[in-house]
Amino acid sequence: MRRRELLHRGLALALALTSTAAVSQTVLPNFELERLELNPGAEGSLVVGMGELLPAGDYRVSLVAAYAHSPLLLDLDGEAFTIVGGRATTHAAVAYAVTDWLQLMLQVPMVFQTTGDLADTGYAAPSAFGLGTPTATARVGLLTQDEAGGVDLSMELGAGLPVGSAATLARDSGMLRLAPKLMVGRHFGFIRAGLEVGFMRRLRQRITQISSVAQDQIGNELRIGAAIATTGRRLRWEMNVRGMVPLTDQPGAAELLPGVRYLVNPTFEMFAMLGVGVGSAPGTPLFRMMVGGAYGDATPRRGPGESSVNCEPGLPHTLEECPDMDEDNDGVRNIADRCPTVPGDVARKGCSAQDTDGDGLEDMLDACPFEPGLAANQGCPLRDADKDETPDETDSCPNDPGPADNRGCPVRDTDKDGIDNDKDECPNEAGPPERNGCPESDSDKDGVPNRVDSCANEAGVSENKGCPGHVQALVEIRPGRLVMLGKVFFEPSQARVLPSSFGPLDWVARVIKEHPEMPLVVVGAHTDDRGFPADNRRLSQARAEAVRQYLISKGVPSERLQAQGYGQDRPIDTNATSIGRENNRRVEFIVVDPEQEKAGSPRQ
Template sequence: MSQCKPGMGVCGVALLLASSVALAEDRPLFEKFELERLDLNPGAAGSLLIGTGELLPAGDFRFSSVAHYQHNPFVVSRSGKATPIVGSRATMHLVAAYAPFSWLELGAQLPVVMLQTGANLTEDNIAQPASRGLSTPTVSARVGLLSQQAGSWGDFALEMGVGPPVGSAPGFARDAGLRYAPRLMFGRHFGWFRVALESRFVVRPKVDSYDDQDSALARDTIGSEAQMGLALAMIGQRTRWELDLRASIPLEKQPSSVELFLGPRYLLNPSVEFFALAGLGSGTAPGTPLFRVLFGASFGRVVPPRLPDESSVTCSPELDHTAEECPDMDEDGDGVPNGQDMCDDDAGTPERQGCPWTDIDKDGIEDKLDACPAEVGVAAWKGCPMPDADKDGIEDGRDVCPSEPGPELSRGCPLKDRDHDEVEDDVDQCPDLAGPKDRQGCPESDLDRDNIPNVLDTCAKAAGPAENHGCPSHEVPLVWLTRQKIELMEKIFFVPGQPRIDSRSFPTLEWAAKVITEHPDLPLIVVGAHTDDRGSAVDNLRQSQARAEAVRQYLIQHGVAPDKLEAKGYGQSRPIDSNATSIGRENNRRIEFVIVARQ
């Protein structure tokens, strides 16, 4: 049998009879066979040509119209010379797919030969092929067995396709009987691309070969064959490229072929997609052109499904999409990708995971950190209101009488008359020592006889005027005694960032120790340490407690009985000035000596 010259794109099987009269009497001029070898992927999930194992989502449909040109799809050896029986062929493919269920996809294809030309072999008694006509339609059912989107390692599907003997026999567009095409498909997503592999068996009526020595034409057998396909395709982009490889392996005594395709597809909107493919062919099997070009459009639900961590092809400012569909975009332009942005619609900062600084209840605590964003609260309680059942301003955890309002100096209990001197505690200057009303409840005790009761006399053992707080005129007291506190004339300073007392505060603390030791009748004194709001509330609370302990220890070392003192760190929970200014913050950083009555 004669062979085609190397380098021919498609050569091989002639389905025309020899020109001799004797041969014509034995065989018809045209034996029925389908020249078209290309079938499209109806659902076009992942690839336009190769089945990827991925099905359309349930309820989705897709309709495609594809223009297709082939060059030299049918070439035979004529007296040792390659002759194109079909030199050019233009076809219109109408393709549809519908998924009634998530596991089932139905497909249909209808090729129509629009224009076909070939060599004039009338001198060999061979008529030219019909220039147009209907080609073999096919219907298919595809069943999905595995789905990567459902959590499997990849996508796997089975398909059965059937082509009835319908079409134009004079146009090489019809088989002599039914064509069956079972197919196995497997695919998987890898980051920004997809790999797919398919195996297809085409079972169709056999056309026997012959090689008549008296004939100028020679042809091979046409029959069943196995087809393999490999696809590499981009995903997650509005413009996607794919590379397809198709090869045929004969199951009869017939030639093989290989074709390579490359082309883009572009999503115009969620309902319309344009695409184009160009391919080169090698081999002598009929229907394998030297090259072919396809371009077309698809309509319906053309946005491909995606995995949860993948971007949708609709991720473009011109197309509708959600932030979840496009994790790599930045919808609000704050520099934080959608996949990491906790506030997709509001521009924020990377430090706040894309959210803006908000404070709905205006309590100075950011809503993101506020456990009670709609209620004014304090930092010590994570933005929630301080629990205070009796509303006396003392949190229930410190309130000795949580159901009865009372002042801080009595630890939240109501003031009455603890010393039974008929002077109410709220006006009694000496609530723990009985005294007459004309002395505001203080006893007559006045050791230095300066007419200032000991409980209000800063220098109880040395006479002095009231304007100098009971101390001699030549002395300048650094503290003075009041009913509620031992007031400090100067701040207590610490080594920055440490609980260690700065030496310049020693004189003030020595005065405090002197006053406490000279007044043995004083009740419990709470050494309170406070900070501003810089830094975390937890760290500030820890630092203030350490500083209060340091002051208490210093006073003990200077003669104060330990049971007279209690150290309490309040952190930033009790500001006396605004933390918005440096002066305010400085005022908030303080040590206080509060006189608290024992229970």
């Protein structure tokens, strides 16, 4: 009795010190009381992350109803002081895997009922109904266990949005609540285990102003969770332990939460949990219970070393997925049953003394009991994957159709020019390798290919460069250039072409016009080394332009000609003699290869 009087006096004194006016009740400060956190993806545990993520594109939507008994108790001189005696909430959660390594999650709690005996405390009771603190979370997968071993490892960052109801004790004061976590898990056959470690950032404050009450401190804390769960069955069990290590003066706490889950169908799961709390940290209940359901991609994946959940009766599955089942209930497991969907005899390896495919072999002796085939082929049909009427066993190219006389392979060189069809630009016409398998062009049909025919439009003989015998060809076509028989002469130190050069230049114009396969011809002019280099380059450029203009006047399209003066930079003979200098003073006609031009090859 004496202690209760001291408690009342202490509360009254706190009210007097903290109130600015004489009021009978004090409102509790803003803070989030709820400690229940769901694992929205929930492939391993309902409340503890095990490093797992949903497969890319999968989703899960959960709805949970929960009750926490006495989540907020204060103790003064050995007597319990009840702030919240009971709290009923619902939690909606959704998880969606954007990729195999990124999962987005959202949890939205709602408070539906809050009870407590505050009649003698001087504090106003919290509101019974209100929105909790929604939490948005992103989880990133770092490692994934596979058949070779390893672990599931992921990290996540959660943010508690400051939109909850302060009057319902469902919102922290003054700041965005952040909660980074690191999670690791592993499959051990039909058992899955995991551990998570997280940090909760929240404002440090007191719930009451009574200095002698030590349990009402809240602030930053470490949150640790561990879980063990069964796998591979529609009915699964799990055991979770969630604890809090305070980073302020508040006391620590832990909850033991066993749970059960049942997969109703591939898209719906029901679950329930009932557990107890240890410790007096605000938000830790004496006991907690919850029930709920999840919709979406609710069937867990088959992990390394696990059996498939789909092998449970009533769930769709494949024979390969469940090798240990006996699909036709004939006493022979699927993995050893030659006829897994038709009841048979153990002595016949699961087959009956019947001929299902009607090919004359009973099923136990038939390697292909559902496809008619030849006895010589153990009852299987002759396979012909490419449908070329050559059986695969004698087909050298079983995936590419071809004639039987070519061993079932396609004809690789249709035109017999030594170049395979996939590299032959003209697979139906024989041609040399230098033309990528295409035949030589011969416009005048004189047997001299256009590429060396100086008279491409007039029949001639090869000895005369493809021109008729009575015509003297003044231009020879060589690889990459036109060689003029004779020189181009200019007035001394001038760019004017002398008339004596008109004849050979007329032949150059004729050849260019008759050979459209020459898209660009560079007119290159050169000088000897007498004089200044800059003057020589200007003179050679002017002479190249003069020749180009002459060829244009003879009908050559301007876009097919380019003038280039090189001056004295590219001699072909010595400049120490008059004959050498004469040879260096020259005009060349370079045929530009379009393919080399695209590849950036230098012009000669």
